[in-house]
Amino acid sequence: VLRWFLSSKIPLFGKNGRVIGIAGAMHDFEKAGAVLRPYHEMQEVIAHILTHYGESLSLSELADMQGLSVSQLVRNFRRVLHATPNQFLLRVRVHAACQLLVSTDASIAKIALDTGFYDQSYFSKQFRRRMGISPHAYRQRYRHAAEVDF
Secondary structure, three states: OOOOEEEEEEEEEOOOOOEEEEEEEEEEHHHHHHHHHHHHHHHHHHHHHHHHOOOOOOHHHHHHHHOOOHHHHHHHHHHHHOOOHHHHHHHHHHHHHHHHHHHOOOOHHHHHHHOOOOOHHHHHHHHHHHHOOOHHHHHHHHHHHHHHHO
């Protein structure tokens, strides 16, 4: 009997924000619809976060996009992405900051504002917590590596 499988791949990012590998998963095609349905249901909210991470985003706004209550949205995010919407947003913002730190000369304060952090101190604290290094040290360490790759 011939069976079809659906494969999906996602990039794995290192602490410097660069792709260091690829993770893949395979699902039986007949069962894939049920497996992927939660991801498709969250697609609009995820896309909104990925395009508007630099703006102030409220949970109620995101929940309204899906026609859900805030608690339902949080529950769905945890189930699908293994993170709350705020945790996901923070990851996206820090990743965007990593890109800007190595590819621009913008000040850390400007990068903080451009990526949705309204306080440079909070940005630096969250960046260090997530990346294990300060934004300034990150820029110094990885800027040269980014220049060499191009």
